[in-house]
């Protein structure tokens with residue numbers, strides 16, 4: 001009877017699950033001929049500091065069709081957490097897509113309390129982490145068993161665990177009840193369910209409301225900051241103005257910058273910065289500018305411009321900047 005109820009429940013979410021099974025192509029670059037005002041992305045502020053669990057973070061997740069991985073990527077991006085994918089040594093076959101197939105492995109494991117599928121790899125030096133996000137898809141109302149294996153593989157005493165899941169419709173509560181006894185010494189925070197394809201802003205809103213904070217962030221000293229792209233680091237000197245001062249408050253931050261015209265990379269912040277734009281005549285390779293009130297631009301070429309900008313700073317030695325930024329969109333860490 002219990003199984004029948006679960007089958008009926010899952011019937012309701014088959015369509016939802018099928019529609020969100022594909023991985024979103026988050027790397028697709030928007031087409032543009034000019035810097036589009038509407039190409040806004042949520043900003044990348046770290047969680048607010050507070051009276052909270054504090055320390056180095058890990059996002060460990062199991063994801064069969066990519067939905068949970070999408071949320072895990074947002075969490076890692078927002079918090080700076082390391083990521084670890086829980087990969088079953090033996091992959092789940094396509095037959096597990098058929099929720100009604102009682103002979104499918106996922107179904108059988110769901111009703112086998114002792115099932116602990118082997119998982120590949122291991123977290124390197126788990127001791128270093130204080131806060132561990134644990135993500136999974138809901139399978140038959142519960143946590144897939146590879147996550148049980150993961151939880152039983154480490155000592156979580158003194159760590160804070162933050163569960164999250166994706167599902168067609170089932171909420172997270174009962175699934176957490178199933179796994180929390182596996183790490184009884186951990187400080188379990190309330191979990192959160194997301195739908196497949198959850199937006200970065202919905203994840204960020206949740207993360208910012210959590211009672212956690214990242215490790216002491218390195219102080220931004222004086223008027224210097226560092227831009228890191230790929231393996232290359234560039235020191236920049238900030239302007240003595242309120243735009244640079246407010247930008248500094250966002251650090252450290254990683255911006256997924258878009259390419260424009262073979263000259264520059266840009267990113268729209270969610271919040272406005274103070275601006276006092278003027279036409280510089282020419283922008284210089286290495287200039288870091290604010291366009292409008294919220295568009296951060298890094299120029300990797302010197303050229304005359306008719307546009308107006310507020311200067312945020314300048315890369316001290318831009319040698320190699322163009323090569324490091326590359327021809328396409330790129331992630332730049334400002335620290």
Ligand SMILES: Cc1cc2nc3c(=O)[nH]c(=O)nc-3n(C[C@H](O)[C@H](O)[C@H](O)COP(=O)(O)O)c2cc1C
Pocket residue numbers: 010013016017018020021062063064065066067068069096097099106107136137138139140141142166167168169170195196
């Ligand atoms: C075997 C199986 C069982 C599932 N059971 C449920 C369920 O009980 N409730 C629900 O809302 N969604 C259920 N789903 C849908 C998944 O939870 C949902 O598609 C999830 O976002 C998949 O995450 P993933 O892409 O990270 O694997 C199930 C999916 C599979 C494959």
